[in-house]
Amino acid sequence: MTTSKISFRNATKVFGAPDSGVTALKNLNLDIRDGEIVTVVGPSGCGKSTAMNMVAGLLDVTSGEVLVDGKPVLGPGPDRGVIFQQYALFPWLTVRQNVEFGLKLQGMDRAKRKERALHYLGLVGLASFSEAYPKTLSGGMKQRCAIARAYAVNPSVLLMDEPFGALDALTRVKLQDQLLDTWSKDKRTVMFITHDVDEAVYIAHRVIVLAARPGRLQEIVEVDLPFPRNDDVRLSPEFTEIRNRVWRAVYHRDAQAA
Numbered sequence: 001m002t003t004s005k006i007s008f009r010n011a012t013k014v015f016g017a018p019d020s021g022v023t024a025l026k027n028l029n030l031d032i033r034d035g036e037i038v039t040v041v042g043p044s045g046c047g048k049s050t051a052m053n054m055v056a057g058l059l060d061v062t063s064g065e066v067l068v069d070g071k072p073v074l075g076p077g078p079d080r081g082v083i084f085q086q087y088a089l090f091p092w093l094t095v096r097q098n099v100e101f102g103l104k105l106q107g108m109d110r111a112k113r114k115e116r117a118l119h120y121l122g123l124v125g126l127a128s129f130s131e132a133y134p135k136t137l138s139g140g141m142k143q144r145c146a147i148a149r150a151y152a153v154n155p156s157v158l159l160m161d162e163p164f165g166a167l168d169a170l171t172r173v174k175l176q177d178q179l180l181d182t183w184s185k186d187k188r189t190v191m192f193i194t195h196d197v198d199e200a201v202y203i204a205h206r207v208i209v210l211a212a213r214p215g216r217l218q219e220i221v222e223v224d225l226p227f228p229r230n231d232d233v234r235l236s237p238e239f240t241e242i243r244n245r246v247w248r249a250v251y252h253r254d255a256q257a258a
């Protein structure tokens with residue numbers, strides 16, 4: 001039996017007073033397996049970020065539970081790396097120093113953290129920019145730096161909230177492939193929010209579709225496509241079929257109407 005890495009058990013989040021507040025998420029039940037890539041899609045305000053922030057430990061649950069490795073989440077921790085759409089790099093630090101930041105907090109010695117930072121910068125194709133400052137990088141490079149920083153602390157879970165949302169289409173596709181390439185080596189659990197249905201299908205084992213008002217589970221779509229994913233997969237009729245299914249679930253259209 002595969003183990004659950006992340007579990008939502010009737011997870012509910014109400015912002016504001018229980019009777020008059022906004023129910024961002026209602027009774028979410030979901031298990032994400034160890035080593036699984038799950039993407040989360042749904043209309044604006046359906047609770048995608050709320051669900052992820054509860055796993056990150058940045059938001060508490062109003063009722064129900066969110067568990068990581070079987071234990072309730074009590075706050076942020078190094079076992080969960082978070083990557084947001086905005087790169088949030090420190091402008092006064094070089095690319096390498098940005099990646100080293102979390103390692104420094106952990107008390108890792110200088111030589112070891114430099115070695116680790118350079119390793120992960122190499123992995124995301126930024127080794128030759130290690131001494132550059134963020135302002136000299138393109139958006140895609142900044143996001144690769146943020147990804148290297150998250151990888152460097154070696155979290156077992158990667159939480160990615162529209163990480164490629166601000167990037168052009170070509171850069172997005174490249175970073176999707178890079179994410180999958182890295183995943184094929186380390187098999188980390190990934191929870192990835194996106195508005196892009198193609199992206200959601202291409203990188204995932206399963207697509208979680210949420211519905212809004214109140215935020216709740218609408219449908220889970222299994223992505224039964226082979227790995228490694230590549231252009232052949234992306235352009236296959238099977239991909240299109242799954243993509244259409246997710247699209248209909250998000251926009252509440254049935255097969256006949258589409």
Ligand SMILES: Nc1ncnc2c1ncn2[C@@H]1O[C@H](COP(=O)(O)OP(=O)(O)OP(=O)(O)O)[C@@H](O)[C@H]1O
Binds near residue numbers: 022
């Ligand atoms: N701090 C907060 N205070 C009050 N309401 C909030 C807060 N954060 C989120 N909400 C509300 O909770 C609901 C879910 O928000 P959330 O950001 O999780 O949705 P989302 O699916 O990630 O949206 P988007 O796709 O637009 O980023 C929305 O109605 C939002 O307005």
